[in-house]
Amino acid sequence: MQRPGEGPEGPRIDAALVAVPPEEAPRPTEAELGAVEHYFGDRAELAQRYVGHLASSGIERGLLGPREIPRLWSRHVLNCAAVADAIPQGALVADIGSGAGLPGIVLALSRPDLMMVLVEPLERRCQWLDEVVEDLGLESRVDVVRARAEQMVGQIDADVVTARAVTALRTLVPLTLPLISGTGELVALKGRSAELEIEKAQKIIRKYKGHDVRVETLGEGFLEEPTTVVRIAVG
Structure with a gap:
């Protein structure tokens, strides 16, 4: 049985305390740089700016869960960028x-x-x-x-x-x-x-x-x- 203040993954997190300033948002790993270059080219810094929004106000306003911050590039941005190949x-x-x-x-x-x-x-x-x-x-x-x-x-x-x-x-x-x-x-x-x-x-x-x-x-x-x-x- 869950205790008050806990979700299925453990104690609930105050998103406002976990969100990071945009400039501290995760950057692509070395292994992800090739995909970033392929899908964004000279717009890579704009994509990074978008990740900054996700990691800050996006978390604070509940659009994504706080646990998503470390995997914003892999699980979210690059996962979606690949769809460009189908359009x-x-x-x-x-x-x-x-x-x-x-x-x-x-x-x-x-x-x-x-x-x-x-x-x-x-x-x-x-x-x-x-x-x-x-x-x-x-x-x-x-x-x-x-x-x-x-x-x-x-x-x-x-x-x-x-x-x-x-x-x-x-x-x-x-x-x-x-x-x-x-x-x-x-x-x-x-x-x-x-x-x-x-x-x-x-x-x-x-x-x-x-x-x-x-x-x-x-x-x-x-x-x-x-x-x-x-x-x-x-x-």
Whole structure:
């Protein structure tokens, strides 16, 4: 039985005491530098600035847990950056449940050719996203919209829809595929349960006219742990 003040991983942590100043945010390890150069190029310092936001105000405002600070690059930023390999040139990308900008802001930094719409229902998260987008100078290519995914149907015609840690595929598909009115694709970041989720979502995928469903690993050769995505084509 848990004692008051404890979570499943032990005593709860006061995030305000754990968050670090942006300039003290973790930097990529020697092993990660190749991936950083590959995905961000001359925008690597902007990506570092973003990590500074995650490690400070992102932790303080509860967008990420304090225990994530040491693995912001490996588990979050580079994990999301690999998704850039799955997105066509010049695409309009809708990132659903954008939260801390993962993968939305990461893709905007990695791919200057993309136009991004970050869809997030919680006001406090939208406020944080707006602040970070402005600080990183991404306003011309990134819009933050406070809305639920279903409210955006008919308001946007995305080429690609992304989602990370939002919900299982059988629930995610009805929220995302309707945002693509022509030809496009859902790229959902998933873990080891990807194949099982596809199996459980087969009926709903067909209902929403999804096809060419496949699991891919991205970032091989650059990431120690490649990123797993489920891709579902539309149109």
